[in-house]
Amino acid sequence: MLEDDQTNMAEDNLTKAEALSKHFSQVFSDNIDTSFVNFPEGNLKMAPLYIGKDTVLKWLLRLNPGKSSGPDELHPRILTALAESIAEPLSVIFNMSLDQSKCPRDWKDAIISPVFKTGSRNLVQNYRPVSLTSIVVKLLERIIRDAIIQFIEGNKLFAVEQHGFRAGHSCLTNLLLARESWASSADANIPVDAIFIDLSKAFDRVSHSGLLVKLGSLGINKVVTDWIQDFLKDRRQRVRVNGVLSTWESVKSGVPQGTILGPLLFLIYVNEIPSVVKSSCLLFADDIKIWRALHDDSDQLALQEDLNLLSDWCKHWALEINLSKSVVMHVSHSHVHNYSMNGITLPVVTEYKDLGVVVQHDLKTATNCRTAATKGFRMLWAIRKAFANFDADIF
Secondary structure (H helix, E strand, O other): OEEOOOOOEEOOHHHHHHHHHHHHHHOOOOOOOOOOOOOOOOOOOOOOOOOOHHHHHHHHHOOOOOOOOOOOOOOHHHHHHOHHHHHHHHHHHHHHHHHOOOOOHHHHEEEEEEEEOOOOOOEHHHEEEEEEOOHHHHHHHHHHHHHHHHHHHHOOOOOOOEOOOOOOOOHHHHHHHHHHHHHHHHHOOOOEEEEEEEEEOHHHHOOHHHHHHHHHHHOOOHHHHHHHHHHHOOEEEEEEEOOEEOOOEEEOOOOOEOEOOHHHHHHHHOOOHHHHOOOEEEEEOOEEEEEEEOOOHHHHHHHHHHHHHHHHHHHHOOOEEOOOOOEEEEEOOOOOOOOEEOOEEOOEOOEEEEOOEEEEOOOOOHHHHHHHHHHHHHHHHHHHHHHOOOOOOOO
């Protein structure tokens, strides 16, 4: 059983697929008016991109044969087996696709696999979409992605506060930097207020027109930018539940989750968030935390002003803050000060699961230790139970 957004119950696979498809398509946002944008024109320009046979061959041979085929049913095992024969024709096709800024129709179709998040499995809102797209276009995406990353990272254009989907960065580096900052303040008896901000369906709400402006402002090659524009335009998706497919839905916004370019394009879209606020800030993709050491009351006012600025920025760029999941933590102190966003007071918590790790307001680790111990005991019990009836002589 699956409950859709209108509380109707879906029982068979087709009805479930249609319910999920409708839900995923409702989160799309309209393209925004970018006339308010005034990004300074940079001097850096990405070099032209040419795709050679050897580059295509390298990625063909690295395809995972265990992955599923996309909507075009071209399996990676077949592509790898034919790598030597098709590398050169594919390089010609890829270069033509770039030069003409055209992404073939079949490369824009996606089969959506609903992935359960948390909560009740019977509610459509507790699933996120992951796109299964053509393996061939993923090859081209990898080449384009690597070229863009080389340009951006080589010129230090990414905000240093962003730790998501970047080499040398991870959840761990994000968590350690935040904890080091908070612990230093606690050692100096300086209280800290931290705000954990959740963006609602952020990947699906990315405005294509806004993204293109940001790509241009960074100096991304116009040929590549134009190709990305066509890659994102006129996309279709359908949901698959137990082998049953829904009808096609048009994709109006967002960077498709499950594609190679998607994570990079999202990082570019939110890249200026740290420059919007004056307090300390760290990101892991769409997970944001802002904090400030409180020397006096002016710091609390400054932190509130940062929340106002971030809220305004999200409105401009068609992103939505999930106020029900955004919280305040008073680190190493119990002084109560309320913070709000969009006129709603944010709840105060004493612990919060940040990037999979429970952070406590007193910076102790008791909750994490208990959780790890419980998981360990469960695993040991499962192993003991599995081997209880085995004959020791056999092993």
